Amino acid sequence: DVKVTQSSRYLVKRTGEKVFLECVQDMDHENMFWYRQDPGLGLRLIYFSYDVKMKEKGDIPEGYSVSREKKERFSLILESASTNQTSMYLCASSSPSDGSFPPYNSPLHFGNGTRLTVT
């Protein structure tokens, strides 16, 4: 089974702090994603990466950056945390080469989420 592991389940940070959220997958997937989940808004894409050192902005990238130095690890960085970044953050991975056709139909495999509170 694919395993996507997020380093923290709960995190409490202060306004202005630099925050790192880590995600690791163990299935050699090319694609990795960061979403945030808020009540009534569903999941919104922050950033995604389709290869090492590659990144693309999603729908709400402002206030965030990402790093992908190794294929299995995708980090989300909040440069200066603010209270409006209090949310559940979900990491996901997928592989266009998992046999699904077309390749963009490959299922996403999600981690269990990190609930971040910024005070």
Next chain:
Amino acid sequence: GDSVTQMEGPVTLSEEAFLTINCTYTATGYPSLFWYVQYPGEGLQLLLKATKADDKGSNKGFEATYRKETTSFHLEKGSVQVSDSAVYFCALTERSGNTGKLIFGQGTTLQVKP
């Protein structure tokens, strides 16, 4: 841009009741459609998918049919169980590229009572 709209929840049903969760979409292209489920304390997992018009996705007793004429992908189950209590997300992906980038609806919470 593309979007997905789901019925508002929570939906509360008794065990063995029939379930329908409505989902409609707006897309400029010809998307593939998905239902994901999130059980309490867990991440999302794929429940079913359909990649072209009139396709029916099914899994664990759940079904959804891709209706292009009504731009809908409603989720149904004939007899729900307490263990089906979860949040259900409808999603679409565009037919381009290979990144599997998904656009999600807002989610519908289902509560099943014994």
